[in-house]
Amino acid sequence: MMKKIRQNTNGSSLIVVCLVLLSLFFLIALLAPWIAPYDPVKVDLLNKLADPSTQHWLGTDHLGRDNLSRLIYGARISLGFAVLIFLSALLIGVLVGCISGYAGGWLDTVLMRMCDGIMAFPNLILVLGIVGIFGPGLMQILLALMLVQWVYYARICRNMVISLKERSFIAAAKISGSSSWAIIRRHIIPNVQHPIVVIGTLEMGWAIMDISALSFLGLGIQPPNAEWGSMIHEGTAYIRSQPELMIYPGVLIMLVVILFNLLGEALSERYGVSKREL
Amino acid sequence: MLQVREVGYRYGHRRNWLRPRKENSFVLNQVTFELNHSSCLSILGTSGAGKSTLGRVVLGLQKPHQGQVLFEGQDLYAASGRFRKNLRRDIQVVFQDCYSSVNPLMTxxxxxxxxxxxxxxxxxxxxxxxxxxLLEKVGLSVEDGNKRPDQFSGGQLQRINIARAIALRPKLIVLDEPVSSLDRVHQSLILDLLAELKASLGVSYLFITHDIQAAMTLCDRVAVMDRGEIVHLSDSPASLWNSQQTAVKNLIESVLPDHPGDRLTLF
Known part of the structure; x- marks a missing residue:
């Protein structure tokens, strides 16, 4: 299916479509207090598990809370924290990768063995372990996911820096008096940005999945606040009578992740970044 | 101005008891020469002779394992901090590969x-x-300043590299095979430009090349390197023709005659 989409739209229009739809999601998340028709945590037990109606477009859950409002507020957590994780992992990863690749020697060995250690663990188990130690909560999840995601940026960044270092413009910059920091800033980071953007887009999808998965397990956001993963969890009790309680947030997660993956694909094609490199 | 004293350099991974160091693994061995103001010394040699390594040592990029590099009487590798930065200001470079010596994303x-x-x-x-x-000095126009490397030809890029090298008005420029990646026409144009800049700026060149003809047109002194050692050092390029060294003879024989079948008649 991916191939078909790519054939029908040339790379750039796919990028535009993905970006527009994603920014729509982000806009809704950002404007949640103004868009959402109800307070997402307001309980109305007389109206519980209501079917879609003009008052509640997507019905209500087992405590009578408006599903649409909860989905909109849930987007804030899912998307907002994914962006936070993305940004912090990117910052740490690029910095560590550049330093590691540029300095080489024992520093490189220590940092890369650290990456190997983190990569050798299944992500979710590592995150569960961290949450197990520090207790459930969004901050802990944020920290844990950041800790496992930066290694991917660091890895690719380091490999690119090592291949860049061989090019003589780095030596020429050194000779013309640029400090190591200036070389990293002026020459190395601009030259690694494309693969980093691609991998970052793909990692965003993973971050959203991970946050939802952890919330589904009850380790992330705590009730009564809404988050897509925790909404699926709450819906499991009514899977026979009201399956849409799980379907709504599930579809949203799927949509956003697909959009990020498509965007990543399109960008990697656009920038000529091969999948093998990642 | 530049004094290279008994410089030795070796490549290879750090050795330990499992991988003992091989005897005689030096890429540079007891290399000694001097270079004065406004003069040009050519370092000739086949690939693998160690001439590019010598260039990197002189540039301050690779600390030699033995010997000293003195620039204006100061040890290039003993200086530190700001002092070192100022010392290095006077040594600039033009590399062989004009495409990889410019950042593709910069104008x-x-x-x-x-x-x-x-x-x-x-x-x-x-x-x-x-x-x-600077652009005009190397034969480009001011408008070229906004272009990026992929909009230039190889010869033009090499001119940009030369402009970068002369920007700080250095006393010494290391030319590491500056014309080897260009075609014959552009080779001679770039050599003309280098000769002109040498006259107008009073800069010295350390001209690293395997091309004996290019060396002849630009340099007043020649050194020939073979397997990490200087085997021939002379104040007159013509002396090469009387040398009995195999390395020198090989270099001379590699020059293409004007007409196929002709014996070489340069002098």
Whole structure:
């Protein structure tokens, strides 16, 4: 299916479509207090598990809370924290990768063995372990996911820096008096940005999945606040009578992740970044 | 001005008891020579002779394992901090591969302006004016300053590299095979430009090449390297023709005759 989409739209229009739809999601998340028709945590037990109606477009859950409002507020957590994780992992990863690749020697060995250690663990188990130690909560999840995601940026960044270092413009910059920091800033980071953007887009999808998965397990956001993963969890009790309680947030997660993956694909094609490199 | 004293350099991974160091693994061995102001010394040699390593040692990129490199009487590798930065200001470089010696994402102005930004506090307008002057000095136009490397040909890129090298008005420029990646026509144009700049700026060249003809046109002194050692060092390039060294003879024989079948008749 991916191939078909790519054939029908040339790379750039796919990028535009993905970006527009994603920014729509982000806009809704950002404007949640103004868009959402109800307070997402307001309980109305007389109206519980209501079917879609003009008052509640997507019905209500087992405590009578408006599903649409909860989905909109849930987007804030899912998307907002994914962006936070993305940004912090990117910052740490690029910095560590550049330093590691540029300095080489024992520093490189220590940092890369650290990456190997983190990569050798299944992500979710590592995150569960961290949450197990520090207790459930969004901050802990944020920290844990950041800790496992930066290694991917660091890895690719380091490999690119090592291949860049061989090019003589780095030596020429050194000779013309640029400090190591200036070389990293002026020459190395601009030259690694494309693969980093691609991998970052793909990692965003993973971050959203991970946050939802952890919330589904009850380790992330705590009730009564809404988050897509925790909404699926709450819906499991009514899977026979009201399956849409799980379907709504599930579809949203799927949509956003697909959009990020498509965007990543399109960008990697656009920038000529091969999948093998990642 | 530049004194290279008994410099030795070796490559290879750090050895330990499992991998003992091989005897005689030096890429540079007891290399000694001097270079004066406004003169040009050519380092000739086949690939693998160690001449590029020598260039990197002189540039301050690779600390030699033995010996000293003195520039204006100061040890290049003993200096530190700001002092070292100022010492290095006077040694600039033009590399062989013109494509990889410029950052593909920068404009020509940014490339040439980099050394100026590092050493001189200039306003944006002054910087632009200076890079424009430099572009014209190497035979390009001011408008070329906004172009990026993929819009230039190899010869033009090498001119940009030369402009970057002369931006700080250095005393010494290391030319590491500066014309080897160009075609014959551009080779001679670039050599003309280098000769002209040498006359007008009074700069010295350390001209690393395997091309004996290019060396002849530009240099007043020649050194021939073979397997890490200088086997021939002379004040007159013509002396090469009387040398009995195999390395020198091989170099001379590699020059293509004007007509196929002719014996070489340069002098």
């Amino acid at each position: 020509a102005d940014q490339i040439i302006g980099e050394p100026l930004r590092n050493y001189e506090r200039l306003s944006a307008r002054e910087l632009k004016r200076k890079t424009g002057e």
